[in-house]
Amino acid sequence: MIAIAGQRWRRPPLIADVRLRWALIVGALVYLTLALASLEVNWNRIAEGLPRALRFIAAFFPPDFVSRWGDIYEGLLESLTMTVTSTVVGIAISVPIGIGAARNVAPWWIYVSCRGIIAISRSFQEVIIAILFVALFGFGPLAGFLTLSFATIGFLSKLLAEDIEDIDPGQAEAIRATGASWLQWINYGIQPQVMPRLIGLSLYRLDINFRESAVIGIVGAGGIGATLNTAIDRYEFDSAAAVLLIIIVIVMFAEYSSSWIRGKVQ
Amino acid sequence: MPIERRANEILWRRQSPVAQAARFAGWLALAALTVFTFEVMTRNTIWAFFLDAPRQAADLLGRMVPPRWSYIDQLWWPLWETLNIASIGTLLAIGMALPVAFLAARNTTPSVAFVRPLALFVIVSSRSINSLIWALLLVSIIGPGALAGIIAISLRSIGFIAKLMYEAIEEIDANQVEAITATGASGGQVLVYGIWPQILPAFAGVCVFRWDINIRESTVLGLVGAGGIGLNLQASLNVLAWPQVTLIFLVILASVIASEWISARVRHAFI
Amino acid sequence: MLRIEGLTKRYRTGDLALDKVDLEVPGGQVMALIGPSGAGKSTLIRCVNRLVEPSAGRVRLGDTEITGLSRRELRRARRRMGMIFQEFALVERLTVMENVLSGQLGHVGFWRSYLRRFPQPAVDAAYQTLERVGLADQIDKRADALSGGQRQRVGIARALLQQPEILLVDEPTASLDPKTSRQIMRLICELCAERHLAAVINIHDVQLAQLFVQRVVGLRAGQVVFDGPPSGLNPEVLTRIYGEEDWTTAATRRKGTDGGDDDALDEERMAGIV
Structure with a gap:
């Protein structure tokens, strides 16, 4: 029985430990103050920039597709071709690596090396990879293609591996029980379970690769x-x-069509 | 599953011959497209450079190793700035993305016909343009410095956060909202009691996830002059100081690993 | 007292869910609303507090005409009608206490509720109610940590905290096992008696309804086809409500084994009735 009248009630705090709670709050405040204080802002330069900002916004009404059309066309062609090739090649390499990086299907030494490849690919920004590849292979879309393929591997293999690790083991076990070989097992027990999401992820990556292709230039x-x-x-x-409008329109188009395809597949 | 009867046997195939042919044609078309685009892409490629790559790689590696460790003293301040660009940028983005998300979600938007498409357009524009491109623009408008980086990061993050949040809002359980409405709660109270608790875990996860991504992105913003450690990278690349570049790469790698660890911890705490 | 006159609801899809329903529930009466799925039971209940907007007809609670109220006035009127839901509809990530106190939202300003600073009388009432429904030791647990029966008790406590004049109860036992269902129904009916509350209870389990309520209204295709005491439910009436089926077991059971706690049998019967 609890004493009812006058008993106070307060919501239980998210962090139970009082000292930890206050340490986090004070820490966050101190950090924010320091961060804002260390921010150097050149107000004159910003005031100077305002008319430019207005000019930039006005530039959208209407944008000028004509005077640089030659450059825009070249750049767009490079971006699109880069996107397609790097996505296809990236997926082709990602699938075996993704399977190898799934703990429940690969032996440990394959698992470790595939996870290593994924970690390296994921740790660096596309831009940094691009800097290195430009240094190695020279300027131009070939370096971009290699960059995006490499980045695709880290993204797709990781998600594919996690997907394979999350499959329903019952289905896989049933196929194994039929005496299937390892490849048959992958084909019948695992592929059907991960295929829809793999297709979805590939389309998503196509979209990302296009956006990134606009950056590494x-x-x-x-x-x-x-x-x-x-x-x-x-x-x-x-x-x-x-250029910005073209990018936005293409990304929008890619997004709508990929969600349409995903709807068809699933 | 088409089953074909012939004389005295039954043939089973996964697909009918027509579907099989169509599937094959589809794969063929994809392969042809890939080869064709590859051809177009490499029209101007000088293959001598490509074949030269192994030698270049060995040469580059020789120049990059060992890293110039003493350079680290000049990296602390840019690193601090990088962290600030990511964190303040993320905070700003959260503040702007939340209203957009509520305007974009089908079940909370004031008008499906007018406001929602507008919010969706904001989201897709923000998402289409990489933060490096935003930075490029902002540096040319408000001048180089960390402020341009912060705004670039936040402009790019609005779309990301708002998209994931509006999807989370659309997935909430309508029963809980209905129950709060039935008590006679006002619109604001329904938001705080019925909707917010349901989207809180997604919100925390999305914000920390984006912060993690922003740490990565803010490391390269300096390449276009928007502050952070990328400025040092650019300076070192310009003078071909490869041992410094190596050290910067290592520092970036370390900060990326650290931010990933932190974000995993925080997400775990909110589930 | 609740008075419903000529209540009609046609959904945008064209489905006629309620067809000129007239009903009167005097203060303190516990009434069960039975009928097959799609008969309009849920719609009827939701038209009373206008979670669903009626197409025509009038709803009066006491001397307030609910159907004529502005948004603001409607919010004030909703305080007087506590609602209990089928899937409990607790805000799962809030604690038990927060869920119960959310019954006071109509009485508390935005910032007070945002900061969880409810007036002390409300907090007292919440403690009292939680004690009454038997959850005094679960106060700071999160709602999603509770069992189904416990959750429904929280739902009941939330509705009671509104200090309502009437309870609108939507399939309170549909997500519960037979034994818990009985406990919950008993609790609701006891509370109504204690506080002199009227209640409209949507329920598809006829036996359960017969055990506890004073009056049964049968709804079919949006129309009232039966209105009387539980004892009036004979096979002929059940056929009128639910359509053709062999009702003899239901009738005999009510006479013979009333009160027996044969859960498995109960469950099987429920499956037959829906």
Whole structure:
């Protein structure tokens, strides 16, 4: 029995330990103050930038597709071809690595090496990889293609491996019980379970690769990023606006069509 | 599963011959497209450079190793700035993304016909443009520095956070919301009692996940002048100081691993 | 007292869920609403507090006409009607106490409720109610850590904390096992008696309804086809409500083994009736 009248009630706090709670709160506040204080802001430069910002916004009404069309077309072609090839090649390499990186199907030494490859690929930004590949293979879309393929491996293999680790073991076990070989087991017991999501992830990666292809041009790996970089450097905001709009439209198109395909597959 | 009867046997195939042919044609088309795009892409490639790559790699490796450890003293401040760009950028993005998410979710938007498409457009534009491109633009508009980086990070993150959040809002259990409405609660109270507790875990997860990504992204923003450790990377690359570049790569690697560890811990705490 | 006149609801899909329903529930009466799935039971209950907007007709609670109220006035009126749900509809990530106190939301301003600073009388009432429904030791547990029966008790406590005049109860036992179902029904009916509350209980389990309520209303295709005491439910009436089926076992059971706690049998019967 509890004493009822006048008993106070307070919501139980998220972090039970009082000292830890306050340490986190104070820590966060101190960090924020320090971070904001160390931020150097050049207000004159920003005031100067305001008209430019307005000019940039005005550049969208209407954007200028015409005067740099040659560059835009070249960049777009490079970006699109890079996207397709790198996605296909990336997936082709990712599937075996993904299977190898799933603890429940691969022996440990394959598991460890595949996980190693994934970790390396995931740790670095595409841009950093692109810098290295440009240094190795020269400027141009080939370096971009290799960069995006490499990045695709880290992304797709990891998610595929996690998917395989999450499968329903009953189905896989049933196939194994029929006396199937390892390959048959993968084909019948595992592939049907992960295929829809693999297709979804591949389409998603296609979308990401296109967006990234617009970035790595900045460090010389080809694609529409180079065009954009030039336009912005020359303060040609109306051409830059055109490029940005093209990117947005293509990404939107890719997103809608991939969700349509995913709907069909699942 | 088409079953075909012939004389005195029954043939079973997974697909009918027509479907099989269509499937084969599809794969063939994909392969042809890949080869074709590869051809187009490499029209201007100078293959001599490509074949030269192994020698280049060996050469580069020779110049990159060992890293110049003493350079680390000049990296602490840029590293601190990188952390700030990611964190403040994420916080700003959260503040802007939440209203957008509620406007975009079918079950909370004030108007499905008008406001929702607008919110969705904001989301897709923000998502389409990488933070490095935002940074490129902002540096040209407001000048180089960490502020451009912060704004770039937050502009890119709005779409990401808002997209995942509006999906989470659309998936909430309507019964719980209905029950709170039935008590006579106001709109704000329904939000706080009926909706917010349901999306809190997703919210925490998404924010920390994005912060983790932003740490990665803010390491390269300096390449276009938007502050952080990328500035040192750019400077070192310009003078071909490869031992410094190696050290910067190592520092970036360490911070990426650290942020991933932190975000995993925080996400775990909120489930 | 609740008075419903000519209540009609046609959904946008064109389905006619309620067809000119007239009903009166005097204060303190516990009434069961039975009928097959899709008969409009849930719609009827939700039209009373206008979670579903009626197409035509009037609903009056005491001397307030619910159907004519503005949004703000409707919120005030909803405080007077406690609702209990089939799937409990607790906010799962809030604690038991927060869920119960959410019954007071209509009486408390936004910021007080945001900061969880409820007036002390409300907190007292919450403790009292939790004690009454037998959950005094679960106060700071999260709702999703409770069993089904416990969750429904929290749902009941939340509805009671509104200090309502009437309870609207939507399939309170549909997600519960037979034994817990009885306990929950008994609890609801006892509470109604203690506080002189009227109740409208949607329920598909006819036996369970017969055990506890004073009045049964049968709904079929949006129309009232039976209104009377539980004892009036004979095979002929059940056929009128649910359609053709062999009802003899239901009738004999009510006479013969009433009160026996034969769960398995109960369960089988429930399966037959729906």
